[in-house]
Amino acid sequence: xxxxxxxxxxxxxxxxxxxxxxxxxxxxxVRLYACYQVSKGKKPKELEDIYETSFKSICNWVNKLNQxxxxxLIDREKPGRTSKLSELQKIAVKDLVLNKSPEExxxxxxxxxxxxxxDWIKKNYDVEYKKAQIYNIMKSLNLTFQxxxxxxxxxxxxxxxxxxxxxxxxxxxx
Numbered sequence: 001x002x003x004x005x006x007x008x009x010x011x012x013x014x015x016x017x018x019x020x021x022x023x024x025x026x027x028x029x030v031r032l033y034a035c036y037q038v039s040k041g042k043k044p045k046e047l048e049d050i051y052e053t054s055f056k057s058i059c060n061w062v063n064k065l066n067q068x069x070x071x072x073l074i075d076r077e078k079p080g081r082t083s084k085l086s087e088l089q090k091i092a093v094k095d096l097v098l099n100k101s102p103e104e105x106x107x108x109x110x111x112x113x114x115x116x117x118x119d120w121i122k123k124n125y126d127v128e129y130k131k132a133q134i135y136n137i138m139k140s141l142n143l144t145f146q147x148x149x150x151x152x153x154x155x156x157x158x159x160x161x162x163x164x165x166x167x168x169x170x171x172x173x174x
Contacts (some may be wrong), residue, residue: 027075031073083137085137089125093117094143097138
């Protein structure tokens with residue numbers, strides 16, 4: 001009688017691989033373990049298939065470990081493109097969002113939106129942004145998008161009528 005093969009049911013191998021690559025500590029552990037195996041005499045060529053990486057990457061991990069220790073195996077944050085707005089301009093935008101209304105600048109809205117900010121920045125700093133990027137800037141300024149809740153006078157009148165009806169119906173039912 002043979003044993004049933006062990007299978008992963010809820011995830012594909014691609015999904016599991018993506019999850020592993022997301023985890024910074026796991027990546028450091030994989031690199032450290034590859035270096036450990038090299039220290040035990042394994043050749044980087046033998047480890048390529050196991051770690052699904054190149055010979056060059058394994059050599060780089062070993063060199064990083066030799067030069068900078070275990071901390072060197074952690075990926076450094078990539079700086080990205082420099083911002084088109086200066087830090088002072090970003091602070092001014094944050095102050096604008098927190099303390100001023102778009103109506104003060106001639107916009108037909110009581111709350112700031114990404115599109116309004118893009119237009120305001122273009123007019124005041126001659127810098128253009130796409131909608132997605134303006135939300136990244138807001139996030140970097142510790143501002144979050146908050147969906148406004150409309151207030152409709154008809155709804156208030158209706159709520160008052162409903163409350164009045166409830167009060168009168170309670171009195172008559174007693």
